[in-house]
Amino acid sequence: MRVTVPDPDQALRAYLYADPAAHSLSPHMHAAAFAHAGLNGTYEARRVLPADLPQAVQALRSAGTLGANLSLPHKETVLPLLDDLSSAARLIGAVNTIVHRGGQLSGDNTDAPGLLAALRDAGLDDAGRGSVVILGAGGAARAAAFVALSDLARPTWVVNRTLGRAQALAADFSGLGNVQAAPAIDVPWEAAQVVINASSAGLNDPDQTPLDATFLARLPAGALIYDMVYKPAETRLIREAHARGLRAHNGLGMLAHQARLAFQAWTGTDVPVQVFLDALRAAGAPR
Template identity: 40%
Template sequence: MIKALVIGDPIEHSLSPVMHNEAFKHTGISGIYEKQRVKSEDLEVFINKLKESNYAGCNVTIPHKVSILPFLDEVDEEAREIGAVNTVVNNGGKLIGYNTDGKGFLLSLKDKISKPLSELNVLLIGAGGAARSICYALKKENPKQLAIANRSEGRLQSLLNDLKDERIEGLSLQRAEKVLERFDVLINTTNAGMYPEMDSVPLKLAHLKEEAVVCDIVYNPLVTKWLEEAKARGAVTDNGVSMLVMQGAMAFEKWTGIFPDTNKMKQIVIEQLRR
């Protein structure tokens, strides 16, 4: 039996067990996926126990994605570049860290766009951990233009410095709103609009380009106020469920060697959220 789990603090809200156990069911693999609250001060103890366990690995969520790095035996090059890990593989007591967040988002985005990213102008909103992962994945696709807008200029500049790519443009939120018609794809990586602050929006859409693709990594609520407005303005929209499922599917593949049916995983997550 393959065993895996997700760790974080808090962890009660995590939907990872729902979708991973569904993946085990539909692939016919004997396996179980659990969740465990691990406090920051207990992380090293947990890692040492994981090394000696029969668990295939774990997913890592807030607040451990960065702090887990020193405790791992090996870190994948992309995860090291990003500076965060969301997936750990236990290879016979050797723990290897990966980051599937950005690649997972990219898989979900490619389902929505009708042209290659090399022909599209992309605006990413936010400069936190999720933005960092998605930026690293995006820049490898060489979008026609990639811009990042953020409220805090200091945090934005820090991300731009780390990305080391002069082609990436930094914008204030106010400037991004004024030039919004330039962009074919908008990606919100902030928690604006997330339950319970559901009235907040990351960016005003007055100048949204018709038929733009608008993505929001928030998945609770399933459709944010921002996505509702984007759809009303003629945009193609996608919520955070797609990224959640795709990054999870990539982790599942690392533990089992099989890429699961993401439609089944997405369906069970949406059912759970609607409850």
């Protein structure tokens, strides 16, 4: 995708489209990035209901609009509303970043490389051979499956409350590697090196968990738990993982890395990820 560097004096706009959206810390990150880059820009989190998504996407074609990030529930349903997709977005089947250029809207996925960077920051051993277990079957889970199979080349298990959705995801990614869908009770947890919560469990209720603690108890000592939920900072999944001596991280790192990549796609400016992390801390996000 060719990037045109914006005029620093032009008023620029970017958005988050989600439902809900009020909890998002993304406006704090992008405000800091605009300031660091010396650009006159704003970033607004907007609640967009599913029925209103086509109209909201069309509005991104206006002058001065850089594009938008997408979160639940829009990452998959947005695809037919866009003019083209990056190769990663096409393979993943989900878009979290829309880039506007000259009236055309391109869909990209910065969740996948953002997750990979966050896993490595969290101490993922690239040389390990353990499997990856993904909890969830939506757009975020699709990005996680792409990372597990394409970047990490690990056997992958998909666990979801609705088994049919997990099976559909596994079928979509079967061409990339060894991926299976199964109920949690059938997963060989003793062989898992990474468990990724890509569901919304814990987002609105910190006592909700996507995984019974009995399965956590079967993980090997060196396993890494990565919960994409970042607010609250310590979900029940993380608390129970720590109680068993496992490494566990929330989704703040992924949030910062994917935001940095989206900002670069919009503006052509590579702002250090630390700027995004510092903005999250300043906004009250705990480590």
